[in-house]
Amino acid sequence: MSTSVTQSTSTSTGDAPASAALFDRARAVIPGGVSSPVRAFNAVGGTPRFMVCGSGPWLTDADGTRYVDLVGSWGPMLLGHAHPEVQAAVKEAVARGTSYGTPTVPEVELAEEIVARTPVERVRFTSSGTEATMSAIRLARGATGRDVVVKFAGCYHGHVDSLLASAGSGLITFAVPGTPGVPASSTELTLVLPYNDRAAVEAVFAEHGDRIACVITEAAPGNMGVVPPEPGFNAFLSETCARHGALLVSDEVMTGFRASREGQWGLDGKHEGWVPDLMTFGKVMGGGFPAAAFGGRTDLMEQLTPTGAVYQAGTLSGNPVATTAGLATLRLATDAVYDHLTAVGTTLQDAASAALAEAGVAHVVQATGTMFSVFLCEGPVRDFTDASRTDTVAYAAFFTEMLDRGVYLPPSAYEAWFCSAAHDEEAVQVVLDALPHAARAAADAQAAARTDGGATA
């Protein structure tokens, strides 16, 4: 069945009957009705919107309702939806065939672009960020001959078995699986530490230093909301790893080509004079297609097959259509684009903060480069324990009010808000108009929770 889209669009939603009907159909054939869990709106309630088209800063759902998009496909859509030059490049690429299973020109050009923007010397493409981090860890283990991986609580690196781990009882306790289906044997070599905690890093190296293959960290966490590394923290990780013969894997799947032109590294390592041993990329570099990568120093990367012994492969890795989209996106991601993202981001951060303050809702807005998020709790938020204090009930009310007023925010309190080069005055104004109402809805939800709490206490 095809989905019809009403021609006249509006930014006032109310019900979403077409999305509701599609959700029913979806749930009959897809677990939870979604291909990735957070899309299901479980954290915020209501009907997930089935989007049928995107244009610039706008998404239109199956009911014909238009939204200003602040999710950006969870990061990739740096230039906005359906950018004409990206589309033209993709159409041309598709006309030449969609996959050959051979080396291709666009993958070389995209690798050259990534090498030009970041400190990596060699790049290997994958189809998802999950594969990129999984492969980087395999390479780190292969190169060091060690097994233990250190990660930070609240950092997400994709659904790699060994990284789906929560902390055990103590700081230096090997991790337990965070989900059924991951055997304990997959996480028993993973250590989980609190983010931004130098003492914990020092302690773990003191106890297990000669067994640690790598520390993997989000270059600036965005998956517990944006929690910037404290000044010098990434440099400290790099130096500590080097001192102990371990590798630093900097996961820039989210921050890469987004936080700045050169990702988070462009905000810290470039100025501080250090480079990660391995880096992972995804999202923006795929231009809205399934493409990701990992890269690093030549001596490490050449240990991959076929030059080295560490096996890594992928049928669609470096796919010519995906790498064409990524290349077009990166070539169009000029300094002017990042200046615009900074300006729009600052406007939205200031407005969100002002609206929440006016409504009396405790909050903190945190940013790294052009990436930011809003926590509904007192700041600062410097690790996952702090992030867990955000008021998820108030966020659900805030989210729903924004949605009803034509703004599509991430349907979870623990996510970054992404704007694009296409967010113009009209789109920004829709957000600015909606924010005071959403802030009041959050305040009302908090008042109701206090009343309920009082009634049952």
Ligand SMILES: Cc1ncc(COP(=O)(O)O)c(C=O)c1O
């Ligand atoms: C920092 C980070 N690493 C890895 C991943 C996994 O990427 P993918 O969803 O493409 O597998 C994500 C996804 O959100 C991410 O944010």
